[in-house]
Amino acid sequence: MGGFSQAFADAFSLLWDFDARVFEIVLLSLQVSGLAVLIGTFIGLPLGACLAVGSFPGKQTAAVIVNGFMGLPSVVVGVVVYLVLSRSGPMGDFGLLYTPSAMVIAQVVLVVPLMAAIARQVVEDTWRQYREELAALRFGWRDTVRVLLHDCRFSLSVAVLAGLGRAMSEVGAVMIVGGNIDRSTRVMTTAIALETSKGDLPLAIALGMVLLALILFLNAGAFALRTSVMRRFE
Amino acid sequence: MASGFLKRLLPALILSATAMTVQAGESITLASTTSTENSGLFGYILPIFEKATGIQVKVVALGTGQALDVGKRGDADALLVHDRAKEEAFVAEGFGAYRKDVMYNDFVVVGPAADPAGIAAAKSTDDAFGKIADSGNAFASRADRSGTHSAEMRFWKAAGKNPEGQAWYKASGSGMGATLNMAAGVGAYTLSDRGSWANFKNRQDLKILFQGDPTLYNPYGVILINPVKHPHVKKAAAETFINWITSDAGHQAIADYKLHGEQLFFPLKAK
Numbered sequence: 434m435g436g437f438s439q440a441f442a443d444a445f446s447l448l449w450d451f452d453a454r455v456f457e458i459v460l461l462s463l464q465v466s467g468l469a470v471l472i473g474t475f476i477g478l479p480l481g482a483c484l485a486v487g488s489f490p491g492k493q494t495a496a497v498i499v500n501g502f503m504g505l506p507s508v509v510v511g512v513v514v515y516l517v518l519s520r521s522g523p524m525g526d527f528g529l530l531y532t533p534s535a536m537v538i539a540q541v542v543l544v545v546p547l548m549a550a551i552a553r554q555v556v557e558d559t560w561r562q563y564r565e566e567l568a569a570l571r572f573g574w575r576d577t578v579r580v581l582l583h584d585c586r587f588s589l590s591v592a593v594l595a596g597l598g599r600a601m602s603e604v605g606a607v608m609i610v611g612g613n614i615d616r617s618t619r620v621m622t623t624a625i626a627l628e629t630s631k632g633d634l635p636l637a638i639a640l641g642m643v644l645l646a647l648i649l650f651l652n653a654g655a656f657a658l659r660t661s662v663m664r665r666f667e
Numbered sequence: 668m669a670s671g672f673l674k675r676l677l678p679a680l681i682l683s684a685t686a687m688t689v690q691a692g693e694s695i696t697l698a699s700t701t702s703t704e705n706s707g708l709f710g711y712i713l714p715i716f717e718k719a720t721g722i723q724v725k726v727v728a729l730g731t732g733q734a735l736d737v738g739k740r741g742d743a744d745a746l747l748v749h750d751r752a753k754e755e756a757f758v759a760e761g762f763g764a765y766r767k768d769v770m771y772n773d774f775v776v777v778g779p780a781a782d783p784a785g786i787a788a789a790k791s792t793d794d795a796f797g798k799i800a801d802s803g804n805a806f807a808s809r810a811d812r813s814g815t816h817s818a819e820m821r822f823w824k825a826a827g828k829n830p831e832g833q834a835w836y837k838a839s840g841s842g843m844g845a846t847l848n849m850a851a852g853v854g855a856y857t858l859s860d861r862g863s864w865a866n867f868k869n870r871q872d873l874k875i876l877f878q879g880d881p882t883l884y885n886p887y888g889v890i891l892i893n894p895v896k897h898p899h900v901k902k903a904a905a906e907t908f909i910n911w912i913t914s915d916a917g918h919q920a921i922a923d924y925k926l927h928g929e930q931l932f933f934p935l936k937a938k
Contacts, residue, residue, distance in 0.1 A: 520740055615709075629845075
């Protein structure tokens with residue numbers, strides 16, 4: 434079966450012809466996942482840092498829960514967010530179901546635990562090293578969190594990239610809350626699922642290659658940015 | 668600095684986010700079936716409708732059972748589905764305001780070209796399903812409460828067979844395409860609507876083995892979600908769509924859609 438060579442040819446022609454529909458789908462994927470990860474960054478990283486340096490009862494339990502939620506199945510998140518956003522659900526009046534906003538909300542729920550768990554580990558490791566110094570400076574926990582988040586910002590980029598990878602590659606949640614509506618809520622992963630269901634496997638793999646190339650490209654960009662910024666600090 | 672980069676990125680993302688939610692013109696949400704979406708029918712007729720009325724139809728393609736659930740919750744403005752008994756119950760229970768006939772196509776029984784159960788010689792649909800059950804050859808079922816699944820269950824019952832729990836009965840619990848992929852992969856029989864089959868590319872050894880029996884008739888109806896029950900339903904725009912798809916212009920568009928030169932859906936005149 435020439436499935437793979439056909440897929441390569443298809444992927445190449447998709448990119449070469451700069452198919453407008455594919456471009457729209459790629460753009461929406463970037464917008465939805467980019468926004469979800471941005472919001473996730475502002476929630477997940479501080480949350481992770483607080484879990485690392487805070488001292489409160491149930492801290493260990495909270496850490497275990499956050500770590501466990503890294504494995505939250507996207508389809509479960511999809512169903513829960515669907516029930517919340519549905520017209521018959523608690524947030525139904527906003528009419529958000531089957532819109533890109535619903536997809537952003539679902540992906541925020543997905544990436545926050547992942548980003549928080551990685552941030553917690555990174556910040557905790559650094560905190561152990563500088564615990565004495567920070568205590569000597571008589572920093573309260575808020576200042577400690579702020580200083581550590583700033584000092585760990587390069588390592589924390591891994592948390593952001595992990596979040597982006599998870600958001601861009603998941604299909605379970607966006608399929609349910611977005612509905613895979615043509616020209617409205619169709620993203621890379623739901624388009625791949627659709628082409629698979631039509632039995633057009635070469636096109637599905639071609640789209641998969643475009644998605645993978647995009648994620649690699651974003652990671653390379655983040656890596657280059659990080660290297661150039663770090664060089665300035667040395 | 669990284670935060671400076673973020674500050675530049677933030678407005679761009681927020682702008683693009685508002686751009687993706689704010690869309691020009693009116694739109695309605697139509698919960699429909701995978702058969703109408705996968706066969707390419709909507710891709711052909713909806714642009715014609717949008718051009719005539721300026722209303723964008725957002726199609727969420729699900730199984731009929733799931734589409735009816737979405738309608739019950741008020742998450743769509745209209746439904747276009749194919750399970751007449753369930754549709755009529757849906758309207759009778761007050762979830763739908765009314766139902767109208769739109770079009771029909773038919774089911775086909777596909778299977779491995781060697782036809783181990785010999786259904787190509789079957790006299791009726793019931794006979795074909797009986798032969799499949801007796802042969803013990805694999806059969807892939809949608810098993811997802813879709814219109815196609817409902818029809819399949821009717822055929823088993825008419826044939827006097829109960830396939831549930833049998834080793835040869837593969838309940839896929841997924842859409843038509845995924846079920847066809849499964850049938851192609853394991854050499855199973857399956858029941859498909861003609862549209863999904865016509866647009867399905869990963870056929871491998873599968874071919875149509877039984878078709879044309881009157882019981883394989885598959886009518887589609889359109890339902891307006893009851894605005895009394897769900898006041899947010901876009902009644903005016905949804906009725907514009909319902910009136911169009913049941914009008915001569917809508918019927919013409921449906922009849923004009925051809926795949927590989929074959930007409931897949933046939934308009935049903937309202938009585």
